[in-house]
Amino acid sequence: MAGGYAALPNKRVSAANGVEYAYRDTGASAGTGAGTGAVPLVLFQHFRGNLDNWDPALIDALATGRRVVTFDNAGVGGSTGATPDTIEQMARDAIAFLAAMEFGQADLLGFSIGSFVAQQIALVRPAIVRRLVLASSAPKGAAGMHGWAAEVIGAVGTPHTTPEAYLDVFFARSASSLQAGREALRRMYARTDDRDTATTWATREAQYDAVCAWGIPEHALLERLCAIGVPVFVTNGDSDPMILPRYSYLLAGLIPDARLKIYPDSAHGFLFQHHAEFAADVGAFLG
Template identity: 45%
Template sequence: MTKRDIASQDATTLETAPTRYIEGHGIRFAYRRLGPATGTPLVLLQHFSGNIDAWDPAVVNALATDRPVIAFDNAGVGRSTGQTPDNVEAMARDAINFVDLLDLSKVDLLGFSLGGCVAQQIAAEHGQLVRKLILVGTAPKGGEEHLLAVLQDAFSKTDAPDPRLPLFFTTSPASQSSGLAFLKRAKVRQDDRDTDNGSAVTDPQAKALITWCATPDPGHAILRAIRQPTLVVSGSHDTMLPASNAYAMSRELSNAQLVLYPDSGHGALFQHHEMFVSHVRTFLDAQPVAA
């Protein structure tokens, strides 16, 4: 990394980076790019209902100190045009189209929740494109999910300042305090914030996630097709996509490491952001072990 790269990176954060656009395949994709100009880009695949500004700056900015990081809105989400698909396979195709438009020949993927399902599909189908894979708070095809029940419970808590507080964090004082800190960080950006497209995004995304988990995958064909080194991360008390999914994935993947964070829910990567960033850096920087 050159001094110029470092200076450029230091001046740009998720809160200050301009939203860029690139168009192709009938879609105008919105994205932000942080970090140095060189290195294998880490592409972020977002959770159900989330857009670029739903990422935690503490995670994104820290990861971007030593590698390019790209956060983007997939088709129909945020400021990206097009229609949000109702299945994971189409979401994966749209994400691949975005990567192709940026002319990236090799990427690392970080998929959170629904984004983790999309990341699995991409890694299984495009082994030459994906170098390493990070799956956070997600499930394999045919896995266990409680999306609608957890959403209903979270939105019934009308005293919560944001639905993500009961959705992503446990009821312990420590977790709730971390949740409030995350919400504060996520709201720092005031200018050029991403947009919430409501049910036009959440309805098809809910169908995609529920269908993914309800569809059996005999012999775990998708997981078995993923040969890349994979870091699997979960919160110990994830109520939306339980930690049993993470254990199941780590058993079936050929080259996986499993990390389970204590007293944490679906947003474990935001609650334990410093530890998460440290684990991700160690994983991405490690040299592959010769077979």
């Protein structure tokens, strides 16, 4: 596709919940080869992220032979409505988007807080989900997930952040990982026209409230995961300071049909650093 993800137009769709969702759709452009009739892959974004915080190189690699849709959930970026402060309501809002897009079934790829939402959808509306990819994820009620470490809050949980702070959380401290991070940032900011609306501080506060509520320790909640009946691919970077890799092992051990991969020399943004390898792994899993 000429221009790839970085050239896709921002689109809007109105849902039954009264929210108008902003989204981008690789299958809506001529010549993608993705095929609009196949099961689409829908991506769920990280904390404070919008349509422009996906690495175009990753989306383009995922969209080889497959329709990929990114969207802003209610109240986020260019979507209308208010951002909920619970993962459960975020999941209901995302289900409304899927219905508005007339997706009877989809593959879901959730990243960070988006992976919490994707888990919830797989539990409350299992018929929608064919396969599930959880990137930098953790189960509800896991011990040690009640909020982030102080250095993570200082880097990404303040009203004004910097590229250096972003790199410090999303990439490892090695020269190769940091260089990959700088290249990913250049790709994300290469688009200058029709960029998505930045997330507000109110959205970030609501999202962090949702993260903290998801992380209140309650061992019994871990049993929920045995109800996820679809194949799941659990992934993370080996040095993620935001959602530690041990939670990926926990997820993979609790979900009946799960496979696990931890990517080396990488952190929260491992899927951007290892975009070609990650996209190939996701393609093989979904196929």
